[in-house]
Amino acid sequence: MIALNRNLLSRAVIGSCLATAAGVIQIHTADAAPSTVTAAGVTLTSESVILPGSSETFPGGAAAQVVNVNCIACHSADMILNQPALSKVAWQAEVTKMIKLYKAPVNETDVPAIVDYLANMKPQP
Ligand code: HEC
Secondary structure: OOOOHHHOOOOEEEEEEEEOOOOEEEOOOOOOOOOOOEEEEEEEEEEEEEOOOOOOOOOHHHHHHHHHHOOOOOOOHHHHHHHOOOOOHHHHHHHHHHHOOOOOOHHHHHHHHHHHHHOOOOOOO
16 A cells, blocks of 8 residues: 655545456545455555645736746646745746756746746745
């Protein structure tokens, strides 16, 4: 069985998966009682897990458009939204890193608006 770090568990209740003898994956709701299946001397028991939720897009309507277009192809919006409040200079360096190191396909003309959005996401320290 795969062990998940329960410290990471939060919002979305994914339910449980049971691999049947026929190889079919069944998804159960979280409140379903654990079930087991035995075949060929192997017993599989269903487990309920709760995985972290994830914001799919950045909030902020039209102003967020530029980050929604450029910054969620490779990782979640949450990953960026959960960063600490950073200065404009720090966000500029981060965006440059994404472009140069990870080859993020960002149009140079979008960079100032991206940096502005990111620097204004949270109150500056
Ligand atoms: C081409 C893929 C790609 C795109 C597009 C992309 N990133 Fe990343 N980003 C990465 C990778 C790879 C990592 C490193 C992930 C890891 O270490 O687990 C990362 C990590 C990050 C991190 C975590 C801190 C760090 O430096 O590792 C932040 C913040 C971040 N990206 C912001 C952005 C922003 C803002 C944009 C939009 C301008 C963006 N990313 C677009 C690939 C991308």
